[in-house]
Amino acid sequence: MLALNRSYLIHLGQHNLLKTLKISMIRCMHRRLESSIIHNIATLAFKLLLNSDFNRTHLILFSQTILIIPTFITMCHESSHKLFQMICQKDLFNHLICIYSIKEAFVSLSENIDIIELCYMLGNIVALASIDLNQLEAMKQPFIHCLFNILDVCRQRQTSNEQSGKQTKMTSVWHPIIGHVRGKTSGMTVSNQEIVQRVIIQYKFLWSKSFVNMLFESIPTTSSGNQSLSTAKKETNIIRAKFEKLFHSKTTTDKLTTDELTQSICRITTFYQKLIQILTELRLQILCALSLQDSLISSLWQFLNNIGSTCGLKELLKIYETNKENYHPIFDLLQLFCNLCSYLATVLDEEEMYREQKYLTLDSWSQFCLFLNQFVYRLIRIEFERTITTSPKLKLENNQLYKTLHQLLILLHERNSRKSFTPDSHWLIREVKSSSSFMADLERDDSCALYLLEQIPHILTFKDRVKILQMFIEHDKEKECSEVSPLRHHSRNYYEIHRTNLFGDAFRALQNASSTIWKNTIRISFINQQGLAEAGIDQNGIFKEFIQEVTRQAFDPAFNLFKVTENRTLYPSPISDRTENYLYLFNFIGKILGKAVYEQIVLDIELAPFFLRHFISRKNLNYSCFDDLMFLDRDLYNNLNFIKHYDGDVSSLTLTYSIDEDVLGEMVTYDIIPCGRHINVTNDDKIVYIHRMSVYRTYTRIKNQIKMFSEGFKTLMKPEWINMFSVPELQQLISGESSDIDLEDLKSNIVYQGGYHRTHPVIKWLWQTLEQDFSREERALFLRFVTSSSRAPLLGFRSLNPPFTIRCLESSEHEEEGDSLGRILRNMVTINRTSSERLPSSSTCFNLLKLPNYKTRRILLDKLRYAIKANAGFELS
Template sequence: MFNKSESSKCSFLEQTKAAREERAQEKKREAAAILLQSHVRGWLTRIRFTKKILDDFDVLLPPEGCVELRPSVQVYQNASRFLFVWKKERDKERFEMLCRYLVSSLESDSVKLSYVGVALNKEYALAWISHMKTILWKCCIYLDDLHPEYPADMCTMLLYLHTLVAFTSTNTWFILKAKHMEVLKSGMNQLCANIMGHLFNKGFYLTLKTLLIRGLGRSKVTLKHVSLSAIITLALRPLVSANFSEKLMTMFLIHILCVPGLILHLQNLAPECVSAIISHEIFGRSLDLLNLEQNTRIVFNVLEGNYALCLLANLIHLAYIQREDALRELYFPSFTFVVTRLLESCQHYVTSKQSNLTHWHPVLGWFAQETDSALMESIPHVRSQLQLLWSSPMVSALLGHVLEEAEPPESSDGVPQAVGGTGLLRRALLEHRGACHSAGRNRLGSAECSKVALVCSLYQTALATLTQLRLEVLTGLCYQDKILFSLWQFICSLGPNCGLKSFLDLLTVNTKCNAPEFQMLILFCDCMTHYVTILDDLEMYEQQKPFRLTDFVVMCSFLNNFLYKAIVGNLFDVKNLNGNQLFQMAHTLLTVLYRRDCRRNYTPDNHWLIKELRVGSFVNDLEKGKKTTQVLLQKMPHIIPHDERVQLFRKYVANEKAVLGLTESACASPQATLITIHRSRIVEDGYRQLAMLPSQALKGVIRVRFINAQGLDEAGIDQDGVFKEFLEETIKRVFDPSLNLFRVTSEERLYPSPTSYMQDNHLQLFEFVGRMLGKAVYEGIVVDVPFASFFLSQLLGQQNQVLYSSMDELPSLDRELYRSLTFIKHHQGDVQELDLTFSVDEDCLGRLVTHELIPGGKAVPVTNENKINYIHLMAHFRMHTQIKDQTAAFIRGFRSIINPEWLSLFSTPEESSLSRSPIYTRRYAPLNHHSLQWHIVRCTFM
């Protein structure tokens, strides 16, 4: 009974709970339905409301065409309601119509019709200002989506730009032109400034930058005069309104002046904008801002490397335009410091190696930042702006101006009449030095010297940063109004021997070689190296303008002594010479001048020797392993007599023989190699038995048994006279031009034949010949091999060096071709009339073969602009490309016997000293030297 009662009770409670929950759910459904209905009703109301507003707007300003001016307050009220329901995509055409109407209303001088008249109504004044800010910002929103390359977008863009221009300045407001309205102009100008400030804070400059980059950042510019003028006008207005505040100027640099090629395009398309920029002194104000390192860092951190380079290019272009007025006052220190600092900042992203984190930049090389497509397309414009920095007017305005202020003395007028007249050359040198001594009023550390040094530092920084324009920079500095010669005269004025002691004293306290004065010296050496490399014999030895041979002699003396004293005095870190730019540039120039003197002498006898150097002490220090002595021998072997270097070479050979166990006592060793040679097959038998012999075995004792014509052994089997005879006969036969391994020049000098490939195994034969000549040098055997000097330069690996000039060596191969190419270089008319292309025809066994000097060279004409490139490519082809495989095989064989490091003791051509000091040791009888034009050791050590 109890259980049944309890069960009924539980059932009742559950039913009650269920009914309560159902009522609650029903209430929720009702509430949701009411809420949904309210939203729907609201949505429908808003649709009707929006439609009503849009219909009223369309009645007032129909999209299809022009309308008469309506009362401005009425238009304002309708426009305000329209903006309240405005949607970007839906109302694009209506907004355009509104902008057209607003602009056209400004042409009315009626307060009731002009839209500006609303601002004169106290009831609407404040709301109207906010209203115009909204309209103008929506113009910017639409501008962000437009692309100037599309004609339809261009028309719309002009409309929005016109609207922005019209309502941010009172100049086009007809309503203010009445006399009684002039009192309002000041207040209206303030109103415009307020609107400009609002737009600036919203990101107005970003919109303008987007338009400029889309229109200018391409190979074919799409912005026209009107649009470009409007954008620049709008960009300048915030600056003027804010009285060129530091914040506004910073944003102008970051967003406007960093646009690639901006000033270039303005000069071509809208020159009045350039005039406006000049009148507002943007160039000077920008320099004042960037002169503070903190500001430069802020600008560069925002722009990073790519657009910072564009900013630099635009500043350079402005400087070029104002070089006659503003730049004269600002070139130092403002312009010099700013340009140098921006270039140094770009260096942080420049790297010499390719990696997964670097990208190729056409101006900076491998760059640790990706370059966008717009910037890549506009690089040619940026490049043309940067080139202005080393153009003749700019170099004269910068470096030429400070050199004129320093007033360096003129050098001696004595010019040697003949290179061979050493007495006359010495007198000219003394006169030149005397002039420098007596007139040298400048000194390191003076105000004049600091100016010159800092401007030089600017150009040196440009060389280090603009890696892909390096040759252009060097050429610009070398051939602009004798600037390089003026810089040389200034260096000569720094004291005895071109201020040698002053530079050494400075090096003592500035061991990192980063002082501006060292940058000046580095720049001179860099430019002078380029100048000498492309200087032909006619210009250097005959014309002697502007540099005379006495200048080169003094230059050599200064560099030779400077480097020697700096190394001996431990002023350079000898463990890191490759990382020392001062040493590298000075040593490179010294090397170039030395090679030029070796090829065609212009210095007195023994000019390159250091008088204070004692050879005995030098050799003793070398044996003790003194580091400075080793560096001198490696970098400047010419400072000690040639005979002493010959003895060092023989000592190196003797030491290696001792290490390998190949000394005199080894002659009777059973390890000696015995070869059998038939008199009728000397080359064939020698090649067959020695070509595959290991290098160490070939360096050892080679015993020769000759078989005569009758097949009988000849008397005598030894490593001395018989082996010497075998070498001489082998070399005599392989160098016979009839074998077609080698050819002779017009001066009877030997070089590899370009058609040697017709000989079976010709490359293996060249390697064999190289090994035989290496063996002759190794043993000190003199043989008669008159090699052409260009081939010997390749043997020493000089053709792989950056400063190697094929034109310099060309006379040793073909004097006629050298004269022809020189004629082309100095041709005053249009070279294109000569009908040359970047190709060369060769007669190969009656068949004409055309070789292209560059890809597609047959279709590339030689012009005045590319003729220098053509003559160097032609010389390189004749002396290197045609015989590169043969030369490589010969060098491979030669260097398998002779250590390449030993060859650094010698350079071209040292003929007289070598002919007087033949290298042979052991027991070989001297040959008749008068019957030998060359011998193998001389050929090797050129």
């Protein structure tokens, strides 16, 4: 009878029994049916294996059907399934690993398994390995080969799915472990959040301290080496012990290629690189766990420094240049270190990075920045010099090494721009600055110079990039002007704006205007409270005042579109959606701001860095907004900081990936990740929670406002222009230098007319008044009175066009009169030719100050102070 049962089970196994069992079990999991049903299904599967004596054919069928059921092994182990315990004792793990560790066998076995099912199979194999660590110790080398084979097939599926998906424009499906998946996947795949979390728990063994140590213990050593390792384990940790064997001698280029110990260490880093490439949604968890491994980061850093000066820059570039495929195991080690540094640069707050200097010192960060900057620059140069048949841009975009290093470089530069840890000259590449052909090459769309400017613009000084921006804008203006006839342009670009309804008139007149109209000259005529046109011809001065007044009203928090942070910076208000047409208003304000930068009009507004950051198109930049919360929501910042440094069990705080907010008196729950209200926060993922919550508060709540504002801004300012600047530099483009006016610079670039000269008594009184009597705010008002802007030009007063001019005014003359020879000579040698009642006036469109020839310095002080504070529009002049 037993023989008959055995034969019958084997017969069923050959006729899709396991496939039927798989479908039944997944349906049970979908419907959350009783565990006894799942138990019975598992019993049939195990009996088939036992009765077949672990026949290879049935093991493969078992792998293709049962092991792709998510958390199958964990469910059997936790339920103390007797047959499961029996087959474990009969070496199920060994039988499976013997098949999986052979690449050709596993490729054939997994031919019809999709990537999601492969990920579930990986979880089950890991769970099986973690049940008996002694058995794993005996099979650790084949198990490592098994892991590599599974990850390689997953990566191959991932790549082929992405390529076929792009060609067929196939939609992607998001999975909480591997992210977006293109291509065909099994209809029976389980995506229940609770089950997915159990799969993730299976994976965690792979980055646990015990497994990481096991990997380093598996590195082969000589007999004498074993003795030293034994001693080292008592004194320090396993990771450091293995690395220290390399530090006794210099790591040469040849040693990087041939040394067995070096290759073994690189193989471990290759494994973790593959793991974070496949399990994309678990990237932060993996990096967080690895960063906590004893001495891993410091050992990797010491390893790089041991290669040569500047982290082995010369040696690594030599390997890259001689390797046409751009692959070498040492680059996996470099990439893993870069990924760990990216994680640290993202999650370390200013206290940890600058004061405590956790993980790496500031000097180490600075030194590594120097390496990254030079290495990325050389990589671009190398590819542009040697790539002939394919586009060097395309090759670099598909180069994982380049993408990883470039991403970290930009992230660290961004972090440094917020709070510096390197010298100002640290990022510059001097050979670019001294290259006579660089500027000429910028004219060609496919040039190396243009690509360098797009990818690593910080290698040039800020002033050089501003000059390049102005060159690009001038070329753009010439192109736009050539497409519009003068008559048509004049008739369409003249607008009357009532001062009593300035913002409303501006919005109605310009919101629907084309980009061509925005980029050409716009003429404004102000209508005063009496309904009369104000005196003054708009030669850009009136338009500058128009731009400044519109932005002043738009960014006023009372207008309900923007709010102010604790450090007095502006960002879109989360409740601005209650304003009618709010998205169109944000789009319009973005265009106004873009026009200001396009025309080099500086504005007195400071935007929040987390808002400005979204203007800059940085792909895959994992910037953390945690520090920005300090000024946006101090209570939330303090709470998250408490969670970050909490030594107890975070799960006891009963936090979920959701947030409750008061909306019109009603509490509404928002998920900060899909199904977040059902996912508890634990110690393992609290850093992920902090990051997600920070993103929600600084971006997700206002993403629609940011999107419309950014689109409006980019109507005039092309994305590639914006990308040349960091966030603080972009703020400088908008508002100029926030420091006090440089009077020495202003003095050096003044044009005098009407008899005035630098030694004239009235001019001396003017400078004395500005330096000694005026406050910083009054100096800003003085500059605004003459130029319509309270801030100095970005490149100094030398760049002001027309130049800042001071003209002498006599009581008997009309302002429109020119400079006669007699008048000039008379004013050069005399004072007190002007009525003491007359006020200074200005023509902002010409940056012209009309200063009467006063009798005393006291009169000049009183009249000038009154004039700059009068706020009488253009009718004062």
